[in-house]
Amino acid sequence: MGNQRVAILATCNLDQWAMDFEGNLRRITRSIAEARRLGARYRVGPELEIPGYGCEDHFTEHDTVEHSWECVAELMRGGHTDGMVCDVGMPVMHRGVRYNCRLLLLNRRVLLIRPKLHLANDGNYRETRYFATWKRRRQVEEHTLPAELQQLTGQQRCPFGDAALCFQDTVLAAETCEELFTPHAPHIGLALAGVEIISNGSGSHHQLRKLNQRLDLMMSGTAKSGGVYLYANQRGCDGGRLYFDGCAAVVVNGQLVAQGSQFSLKEVEVVTATVDLDEVVSYRGAVASLQEQASSAEPVPLVHVEFSLCSPPGSAFHLPSLPREPLYLDAEEEIARGPACWLWDYMRRAGASGFLLPLSGGADSSSVAAIVGCMCQMVCAAVAAGDQDVLADAVRVGQYNEGQQPKDAAELANRLLTSVYMGTENSSQETQDRASQLAGQVGAYHLSVKIDSVVAALTNLFSAITGRMPRFRVHGGSPAENLALQNIQARLRMVLAFLLAQLMPWVRGRSGFLLVLGSANVDEGLRGYLTKYDCSSADINPIGGVSKADLRRFLQWGALHLGYPALAEVEAAPPTAELEPLKDGAVEQTDEQDMGMTYEELGVYGRLRKISRCGPISMFRALLGRWRDRYTPAEVAEKVKHFFKFYAINRHKATTLTPSYHAESYSPDDNRFDHRQFLYNFRWPWQFERIDQLAQQAQQQLDGGAAQSSKVGTAAVQLEEQHEAALAGS
Numbered sequence: 040m041g042n043q044r045v046a047i048l049a050t051c052n053l054d055q056w057a058m059d060f061e062g063n064l065r066r067i068t069r070s071i072a073e074a075r076r077l078g079a080r081y082r083v084g085p086e087l088e089i090p091g092y093g094c095e096d097h098f099t100e101h102d103t104v105e106h107s108w109e110c111v112a113e114l115m116r117g118g119h120t121d122g123m124v125c126d127v128g129m130p131v132m133h134r135g136v137r138y139n140c141r142l143l144l145l146n147r148r149v150l151l152i153r154p155k156l157h158l159a160n161d162g163n164y165r166e167t168r169y170f171a172t173w174k175r176r177r178q179v180e181e182h183t184l185p186a187e188l189q190q191l192t193g194q195q196r197c198p199f200g201d202a203a204l205c206f207q208d209t210v211l212a213a214e215t216c217e218e219l220f221t222p223h224a225p226h227i228g229l230a231l232a233g234v235e236i237i238s239n240g241s242g243s244h245h246q247l248r249k250l251n252q253r254l255d256l257m258m259s260g261t262a263k264s265g266g267v268y269l270y271a272n273q274r275g276c277d278g279g280r281l282y283f284d285g286c287a288a289v290v291v292n293g294q295l296v297a298q299g300s301q302f303s304l305k306e307v308e309v310v311t312a313t314v315d316l317d318e319v320v321s322y323r324g325a326v327a328s329l330q331e332q333a334s335s336a337e338p339v340p341l342v343h344v345e346f347s348l349c350s351p352p353g354s355a356f357h358l359p360s361l362p363r364e365p366l367y368l369d370a371e372e373e374i375a376r377g378p379a380c381w382l383w384d385y386m387r388r389a390g391a392s393g394f395l396l397p398l399s400g401g402a403d404s405s406s407v408a409a410i411v412g413c414m415c416q417m418v419c420a421a422v423a424a425g426d427q428d429v430l431a432d433a434v435r436v437g438q439y440n441e442g443q444q445p446k447d448a449a450e451l452a453n454r455l456l457t458s459v460y461m462g463t464e465n466s467s468q469e470t471q472d473r474a475s476q477l478a479g480q481v482g483a484y485h486l487s488v489k490i491d492s493v494v495a496a497l498t499n500l501f502s503a504i505t506g507r508m509p510r511f512r513v514h515g516g517s518p519a520e521n522l523a524l525q526n527i528q529a530r531l532r533m534v535l536a537f538l539l540a541q542l543m544p545w546v547r548g549r550s551g552f553l554l555v556l557g558s559a560n561v562d563e564g565l566r567g568y569l570t571k572y573d574c575s576s577a578d579i580n581p582i583g584g585v586s587k588a589d590l591r592r593f594l595q596w597g598a599l600h601l602g603y604p605a606l607a608e609v610e611a612a613p614p615t616a617e618l619e620p621l622k623d624g625a626v627e628q629t630d631e632q633d634m635g636m637t638y639e640e641l642g643v644y645g646r647l648r649k650i651s652r653c654g655p656i657s658m659f660r661a662l663l664g665r666w667r668d669r670y671t672p673a674e675v676a677e678k679v680k681h682f683f684k685f686y687a688i689n690r691h692k693a694t695t696l697t698p699s700y701h702a703e704s705y706s707p708d709d710n711r712f713d714h715r716q717f718l719y720n721f722r723w724p725w726q727f728e729r730i731d732q733l734a735q736q737a738q739q740q741l742d743g744g745a746a747q748s749s750k751v752g753t754a755a756v757q758l759e760e761q762h763e764a765a766l767a768g769s
């Protein structure tokens with residue numbers, strides 16, 4: 040029993056914030072102390088955890104590297120690395136080149152600096168903008184340490200490169216985030232070369248339904264080649280649109296043995312597992328093909344360390360952690376918790392005193408109200424569980440008097456969320472009632488106002504300036520008049536929202552300002568079905584990356600699981616903008632009719648355009664097959680052209696979309712994610728002609744009757760006519 044190689048290994052989720060060296064260092068030292076308390080002799084942290092993963096162009100500033108080294112010195116000076124192998128992430132300049140590195144530290148020595156071999160450079164990631172990859176595979180060079188560290192430790196140089204640490208009892212190597220996702224991932228070669236423990240410090244963001252991809256890769260990698268895989272990740276909003284979703288994990292020989300939480304307000308979460316390293320030897324020894332490949336594997340340079348990771352012989356016997364099933368949340372719960380945590384970090388870090396939400400009683404703004412409610416529930420749960428960090432922030436942001444703290448989620452929501460229904464003569468009683476019901480259930484401080492006088496002030500001013508008075512379509516107005524009269528209502532709501540956000544704390548005897556929450560969903564952003572600079576222009580938007588279809592499912596879920604039954608009524612109502620006059624007291628205008636496409640279709644177009652990288656012709660080909668039983672080729676052609684026309688007309692709106700939580704890989708966010716032009720020839724003459732030719736060929740092949748053209752929505756037709764007329768005149 041004394042010879043058994045059993046190690047307690049620690050990984051963690053840290054809520055880092057880009058450029059917050061002080062806070063980041065505090066969270067790192069807390070995680071090391073917690074790992075030590077749990078008996079670990081090795082602790083891995085997230086990618087670039089010292090400066091924070093999201094520094095982006097700050098990585099090109101020498102200050103960022105300099106301050107990172109200062110933090111390493113602090114770790115050593117404070118004795119945090121004594122008797123504990125600390126695997127931390129930071130940028131390092133080596134021979135004039137900047138690398139994204141892991142630093143393995145022990146007892147005031149830098150054991151090894153391991154640069155990232157494969158950088159993340161798609162979607163939200165632009166690592167090659169700041170870092171180079173290490174190309175000298177299986178090679179190690181000498182790195183001269185900064186003078187301050189030399190003075191502190193007496194160590195002048197350390198190894199730098201693609202190497203592993205050979206302890207007295209096991210071999211450990213690091214790989215970094217994206218490397219796990221590559222087809223020729225380093226961990227396979229490392230495992231074949233005899234490395235038993237592989238750590239991965241990551242900076243990986245949340246995307247709906249993505250967690251299984253990460254865990255599957257770790258489990259399949261170690262199922263094939265055996266070994267222990269430790270995953271650490273950043274968590275929270277570190278200053279941008281991404282929410283890093285933690286989920287630190289430990290996998291042994293293909294089986295998950297420990298999993299941290301994905302959505303939590305905890306700033307520091309340490310996850311440990313007790314692993315029997317002989318199980319790795321036994322697992323590998325039982326697979327003949329593995330043995331055969333391992334015997335010819337390229338060796339990895341070893342840095343020898345006089346230290347053992349396992350419990351010393353004779354110490355208390357530790358039972359290895361047992362395999363467990365991975366925990367995956369439903370997408371609905373992900374929509375509730377991810378944005379809720381992101382909002383909490385954003386609000387407390389921005390120094391705001393809460394949120395102002397224009398609440399229309401429709402699906403989108405109601406979802407946002409529910410997410411803020413969920414945030415308050417999570418804060419209260421964390422406070423009840425004794426989380427002192429969350430309590431301190433809740434007391435500060437909620438401006439509680441000394442000795443007071445949140446009583447319950449609704450009471451907290453009353454302090455943190457002001458909602459406002461801004462009705463006009465075109466609004467219905469139903470939406471007004473739904474807004475106040477929901478606000479009541481969440482606990483928000485709710486206002487219900489009429490803004491007709493402001494709208495009239497503007498239209499009267501316009502009339503005084505021009506001598507003309509625009510009319511709605513139902514009153515005989517042109518498409519331009521009809522749209523202008525809708526847009527002015529929507530835009531004035533934005534102006535009032537910002538005024539209220541600035542002054543409501545003052546009105547309520549408090550200090551500070553409120554952040555205005557936007558609530559345009561990802562599909563509306565893609566189709567441009569929103570008024571530029573209306574209430575969709577806010578400070579931040581928690582649902583800008585979520586599809587309408589997912590939001591509707593979320594509303595159903597929230598009615599039940601968040602305890603806000605009004606959400607079910609909101610979901611059941613048809614989505615409408617309520618900007619045109621009511622007909623016989625009822626709403627005439629619905630979104631899908633206006634857009635000339637359903638939200639379901641919009642979701643399909645969005646995925647094909649971005650995720651499948653389809654231009655008009657390839658989207659037509661894809662849908663011709665997929666919709667063969669639903670539409671004729673001519674109808675499919677019409678639909679695809681209709682989508683691309685409106686995408687092109689409205690693409691400019693993506694440049695000013697409110698910064699929103701990134702949740703979908705089909706996000707059209709022009710600023711950081713979907714880099715495409717914003718001035719298009721919306722007629723797409725070359726592409727649409729090819730579609731028409733193909734549709735004709737397909738129809739001939741089908742040997743069917745004459746294709747029928749599909750109906751497109753009323754407002755869509757108006758806008759199309761307006762654009763055609765404008766271009767014809769130009």
Ligand SMILES: Nc1ncnc2c1ncn2[C@@H]1O[C@H](COP(=O)(O)OP(=O)(O)OC[C@H]2O[C@@H]([n+]3cccc(C(=O)O)c3)[C@H](O)[C@@H]2O)[C@@H](O)[C@H]1O
Binds near residue numbers: 529568615691758
């Ligand atoms: N290429 C270009 N580059 C830069 N800017 C460009 C531009 N083309 C137009 N613009 C600007 O954009 C303006 C047109 O955009 P905008 O003012 O938004 O107006 P517009 O897109 O014409 O109309 C708003 C649309 O949103 C719909 N809507 C309104 C309200 C609520 C909802 C809902 O979600 O429920 C939907 C409404 O039915 C309509 O289709 C132009 O007046 C011009 O200022």
Ligand SMILES: Nc1ncnc2c1ncn2[C@@H]1O[C@H](COP(=O)(O)OP(=O)(O)OP(=O)(O)O)[C@@H](O)[C@H]1O
Binds near residue numbers: 560
């Ligand atoms: N009557 C209203 N009172 C308060 N805010 C409103 C009102 N109507 C619209 N808004 C705000 O303007 C935003 C954009 O309006 P729009 O009509 O496009 O709504 P939407 O995107 O369909 O969202 P929702 O489903 O919340 O109505 C809404 O999300 C909401 O925040």
Ligand SMILES: NC(=O)CC[C@H](N)C(=O)O
Binds near residue numbers: 159243244
């Ligand atoms: N930081 C990274 O290397 C991220 C890589 C990876 N594609 C992820 O989303 O997790």
